[in-house]
Amino acid sequence: MPLTAEIKKDYIVKLAKDGKRADNRKLDEYRDIQIEVNVVSKAEGSAKVKIGKTQVIAGIKMDVGEPYPDTPDTGVMSTAAELIPMASPDFESGPPREDAIELARVVDRGIRESEIIEVEKLCIEPGEKVWIVFIDIHILDYDGNLFDAASLAALAALMTANVPAERFELGKDYPLPLKEPPISCTSAKFNGVIVTDPSLDEEEIAEARLTVATDDKGDVRAMQKGLNGSFTVDEVKKVIKASVDNGKKIREQLYKSVGK
Amino acid sequence: MKSDIKLFENGKRLDGRKPEDLRPIKIEAGVLHRAEGSCYLEWGGNKVLAAVYGPREAVPRHTQNPLRAIVNARYNMAAFSVDDRKRPGPDRRSREISKVISEALENVILVEKYPRAAIDVNIEVLDAEAGTRCAGLTAAAVALVDAGIPMKDIPVSCAAGKIDGKVVVDLGKEEDNFGEADLPIAIAPRSGEILLLQMDGHLTQDEFNTALNLAIGGCKTVSEIQKKAILEKYQKAEVK
Amino acid sequence: MNKETREIVIPSQLLGDIKSKKAGRGTFVEKGKIYAEVLGVLNANSDYINVVPLKGRYDPTEGDFVIGIVMEAMSSSWLVDINAAYPALLHVNEVPWDVDFNETDKYLNMGDTVMVKVLQVDQEKKLQVTMKDRNLYKVKGGNIIDVEPSKVPRIIGKKASMISLVKKYTRCRIFVGQNGRIWIDGDEQGVNKVINTINKIEEESLSYGLTNKIENMLKEDSKDVQ
Numbered sequence: 219m220p221l222t223a224e225i226k227k228d229y230i231v232k233l234a235k236d237g238k239r240a241d242n243r244k245l246d247e248y249r250d251i252q253i254e255v256n257v258v259s260k261a262e263g264s265a266k267v268k269i270g271k272t273q274v275i276a277g278i279k280m281d282v283g284e285p286y287p288d289t290p291d292t293g294v295m296s297t298a299a300e301l302i303p304m305a306s307p308d309f310e311s312g313p314p315r316e317d318a319i320e321l322a323r324v325v326d327r328g329i330r331e332s333e334i335i336e337v338e339k340l341c342i343e344p345g346e347k348v349w350i351v352f353i354d355i356h357i358l359d360y361d362g363n364l365f366d367a368a369s370l371a372a373l374a375a376l377m378t379a380n381v382p383a384e385r386f387e388l389g390k391d392y393p394l395p396l397k398e399p400p401i402s403c404t405s406a407k408f409n410g411v412i413v414t415d416p417s418l419d420e421e422e423i424a425e426a427r428l429t430v431a432t433d434d435k436g437d438v439r440a441m442q443k444g445l446n447g448s449f450t451v452d453e454v455k456k457v458i459k460a461s462v463d464n465g466k467k468i469r470e471q472l473y474k475s476v477g478k
Numbered sequence: 479m480k481s482d483i484k485l486f487e488n489g490k491r492l493d494g495r496k497p498e499d500l501r502p503i504k505i506e507a508g509v510l511h512r513a514e515g516s517c518y519l520e521w522g523g524n525k526v527l528a529a530v531y532g533p534r535e536a537v538p539r540h541t542q543n544p545l546r547a548i549v550n551a552r553y554n555m556a557a558f559s560v561d562d563r564k565r566p567g568p569d570r571r572s573r574e575i576s577k578v579i580s581e582a583l584e585n586v587i588l589v590e591k592y593p594r595a596a597i598d599v600n601i602e603v604l605d606a607e608a609g610t611r612c613a614g615l616t617a618a619a620v621a622l623v624d625a626g627i628p629m630k631d632i633p634v635s636c637a638a639g640k641i642d643g644k645v646v647v648d649l650g651k652e653e654d655n656f657g658e659a660d661l662p663i664a665i666a667p668r669s670g671e672i673l674l675l676q677m678d679g680h681l682t683q684d685e686f687n688t689a690l691n692l693a694i695g696g697c698k699t700v701s702e703i704q705k706k707a708i709l710e711k712y713q714k715a716e717v718k
Numbered sequence: 719m720n721k722e723t724r725e726i727v728i729p730s731q732l733l734g735d736i737k738s739k740k741a742g743r744g745t746f747v748e749k750g751k752i753y754a755e756v757l758g759v760l761n762a763n764s765d766y767i768n769v770v771p772l773k774g775r776y777d778p779t780e781g782d783f784v785i786g787i788v789m790e791a792m793s794s795s796w797l798v799d800i801n802a803a804y805p806a807l808l809h810v811n812e813v814p815w816d817v818d819f820n821e822t823d824k825y826l827n828m829g830d831t832v833m834v835k836v837l838q839v840d841q842e843k844k845l846q847v848t849m850k851d852r853n854l855y856k857v858k859g860g861n862i863i864d865v866e867p868s869k870v871p872r873i874i875g876k877k878a879s880m881i882s883l884v885k886k887y888t889r890c891r892i893f894v895g896q897n898g899r900i901w902i903d904g905d906e907q908g909v910n911k912v913i914n915t916i917n918k919i920e921e922e923s924l925s926y927g928l929t930n931k932i933e934n935m936l937k938e939d940s941k942d943v944q
Contacts, residue, residue, distance in 0.1 A: 221799055223787045224829040225901075229861040233906070240861075242910070258605045259523060261558035271511040275604060277558025298566055303552065304529030304600035306512050311552055313567075354557035354566065356602065358527065359510045385561075515773070533775070533803040544842060588746070588755060593842050595803050626774025626868075628755040629729040630746060668730045668753075705728060708757065712726045712772060 222422045230419055234411040241270075241417060246405075246460040248415040251468065253370065253475035255378045263379025263394065265475075267371040269415065273359035276371035278351060278379040278394070282386050285341070285348040293340025293348045297326035299355040299368060306360040324442045325355065325369050328402050328431045332439040335376065336395040342388060349381060351394070362418040365429045365442075369402035370472065377476040400431040400439040401468050403461035412453055414460045428454065430461035434469065485641035485653055492653070497646040500636070500696055505617070505707035507624045513600075515625025517707075519617040522650060523607030525559075528617035529600045530625040536596035547592035551580040551599040553614050559606045575611045582615060582635075582664045582673035588628040597627060608654035612637050615664050615674065620704050624711070632704060633673055635664035636696035638689040645685050647692040659685070663693045667701040670694070724924045726772070727754040733767050744769030758868075759924065776801045776867040776897035778836045778845055783854075785862065785895035786847060788830040791823040798832065801867065801897045804845055808834060812848035814855075831857040831901070833893065860891070860903030863913055865920055867898035872923040873916060880919065880929055887936035888912050911939065 230240055237245055249270030258264035263278035285294060299322035303309045314322075329335065340349035353375070355368045379394040406416035406424035413420055416427070425447025431440040438458065443449065449457070485492060495501070501522030510516035513529035520526075536542045553575040557564050568576070579601070587597065599621065601614040612635040619633045639649040640659040649657060659679025665672055681689060727733065731754045733745060741752045745767055754760070758769040771777075776784070778800065786798035789805055794817075796808045808826075810817040815825050826832065833854045834847040849855065865873065874881050874894055885892055888911045890904030902912045915932060922928055 221787050221789060221829060223831045223862050225831050225857060225860055226862050227829075228859070236906075238906070258525065258556075258558055260560055260605050260607075264558060273510070275556075277556060277604075279558050279563035281563060298557065300556075300566055302554070302600065302602060303531075303598065304510065304513055304516070304527065304602060307531050307534070311554075311568075352557065352563050354563075356556055356604075358602075359512055361511055514775070535804050592803055595843075623729055623757050624773065626757055626771050628744075630748075630753070630755065631730040632728065666730075708728055709726060712757065 222419060226419065227423045230423060231409045231411075234409065234413065239413060239417075240419065245412065246414045246463070248464055248468070249417070251370070251471060253374050253472060255374050255476055261375070262382055263375040263377075265371045265374030265378065267367050267374065269363055269367045269370075270417065271359060271361035272363055272367045274355060274357050274364065274367040274371045276353060276355045276368070276375040278353055278375045280352065280382055281350045282342065282347055282388075283350045285345065291338070291341040291344040291348070293335070293337040293351060295326070295330060295335055295337065295351040295353065297322045297329070297353040297355070297372070299325065299357070301357050301360070305357040309360070320444070321364055321368055322355065324365060324429060324440075325372055325402075326353070327442075328369055328400060328440040329353070329372060329376070332400040332431065332433065334373075334397050334399050336397060339395040340381075360418070362421050363404055363415050365404045366402050366415065369431070370468065373399045373401075374472060374476055377472070398434050399469075399472070400433045401465035401472070402429055402431040402440070403464045403468070404429040405457045405460055407447060407449060407453065412456055412460070414464060428457045430458055432458075432462050432465045436462045483652060483656060485656060486644045486646070491641070491646060491650070493650055497644060498692060498695070500648045500699060501650065503700060503703050505620060505703055507620050507708050507711040513621075515621040515623070515627070517617040517620035517624060519613055519620070521609065521613040521616075522648075523605060524603070524610055524613040525605035526610065526613045526617045527602045527604060528614065528621040530597065530618075530621045530627065532597040532625070533592040533595035533627070534598075536594060541596070542594040545593055546589040547587070547595040547597050549580050549584045549587060549589065549597050549599065551583055551601065551618060552576050553579055553601045553603070553611065555603040555606060555610065559603050575614070578674050578676065579611065579615050579618065582633055583618060583622065585673050586629045586631045586633055586666050587622065588630060591628055597622075608649050608651045609637050609662070611635070612662050612664070616700055616704065620707060623708055631666035631668045632701065633664050633666055634697045634701040634704060635662065635674060636693050636700055637662035638693035638696065640679065640681060640685060640689065645688045645692060647696045659689070661686075661689045661693060663690070663697065665694060665697045667698060725760040726758070727760045727769055728757055729755055733760065733769075734762070740766045742766035742768035744771060770868065772868050773866060774868070775803050778802050778806070778839050779896070780836050780839055782836045782896040784834060784836060784847070784897040785857070785893065785899035785901055786832050786834050788826050788828055788832060791827055793820050794822065796822060796826050798834065798847060800834075800836075800845070800847065801864070801899060802845060804843055806834075806836070806845035806847045808832070808847050808849065812837065812846070812850055814850060826856060831862060833857060833895075857901060860901050861909055863900050863902070863916065865898045865900060865916060867896070869920045869923050870894060870896055870898060872928070873900070873919050875929060880932065883929070883933050883936060884912055884915050887940055888915070
């Protein structure tokens, strides 16, 4: 129900044309990011991430199950996201809406395609038993930029997760085998201006959105464009640059939080 | 379920507590930005988050009551909150708990002040360790106060049970799994009236009375913690 | 009691007896005793015991000036969000224009900001607002921020003392709606200053001597700019 007043949207656009934002950030600057790990004792790995006032919690649970028929000796991963009603007056309870599904799939691809989880090391009995990694993301407080908060929470949770071998009598617990994580950065476009880490108000007026995940070498590992507006080729390159620059800083903070 | 573990030995429980001891509890009010009222609560190994929206016009329209507000409490356990991952979405247990919590809260909220409206309460269990409905209701009550909802009392919940023949308060994980009875209750502390009452297991009438008294005592202790948490949040801004 | 702070009370807290005091706003009576019904600030200075709510949506009172956002244009009225538990109705008879049937969207549309007055609150809490009064109109330009409705009296101040200070030192036009919406117009620096000042007032709303503190803060700020 809460509508954004047109004059507020106009105000944001006016500021943006001068390279300014309502909360005094630069166009390519992130809000304050906080990462806390091991927040849920029952989970194999967990993390809570705040970007500004957006709050997301991710939990990793693992189980033993059958592999996919076409990959009989690799582990399986699955990502789900819940836009729970507490996070926003506009979220209702019920089956996942498209936004939740898109969010889960984008976070999932970012992790899967970059092969951060070494799934070849998660085989127990080829063709019969493998480890299944469940990544569950709960949005607790929605104040803009769920993609980045959710991805970051998922990564931090993975990086502090342990395979619960003891519970399944398969040996001792050991850290989930992972490779270097890609960091996901989202930018939005409105009235010809590109802003990174859009706030809730900026998302309201965004015409197009682009999420780019980059790795420690600055290579691009995943991308997702959303909303029905368009980007010029130059704008796409601008977004990639903002993602690489911010990705570097966020990666440093992530490593520090997980104790690397 | 029976096991070989001795739950009660030498006057002490598995975690060293005496029969009348509660697990450690921590409550914080006003922790979310979008929600109009919220509360984060830790109770033993339980971690619960509650959020309130409203009063706001009830939708869909056919659910509106022309004389009062309706209270919708939704209790949910996160997939990662339990040992074996729980599939997302409400199951029958969650829906039953949601209903008994809604009914308890409706009793104390001054619903006649808001005809045609809904007060939506969301309870999310992030980490579970026995007694989640008690933790959830207790957190929801704080979130309602935090949202400025008018109430005639602040409800609070606590459970008692029986382990190895001994009646104790606030069951822990093993006690819940292997004990002989479980009695979660909720009260309106000012009047002492009972708003939620469920029981399963086996208790003699005497044991029931003991258990009920223990649970009510537990509720009163937790009620002080709730009140302190609320005052701390709002008084502290002024102590400069 | 500590003179530096005002007392905060919580629902079900015992405040007094009907033998010695009268039960005012924010309280209820049970068996001759007066209790708080909401989280708020205790006001027991007069014959009445009142509790002023600290939080919660705007509770509409007839005659209040508020800032609304149009939600929907219907055939002969508009639905307006005024940050209350319910949306308010603005009828075509209550605007200064001559609006034909089904032409409402030519005048006001979803997202438009309007200054209106609360006309009527009925038994079922159905709300009506009007734009037929001096100083009521459709707003153009500027920015809007939201504050807790309970903080509005503090932001305006006694005889508008607080808000006049803010206007003076920031050179901005400011309109504070009773419903917790505030409209600000001015140069960018001024608007930022207004927002920061209002945030500060919100944080410290319960302390005494706030007007002086804010005045000093605004004065200091102006000196820095020179």
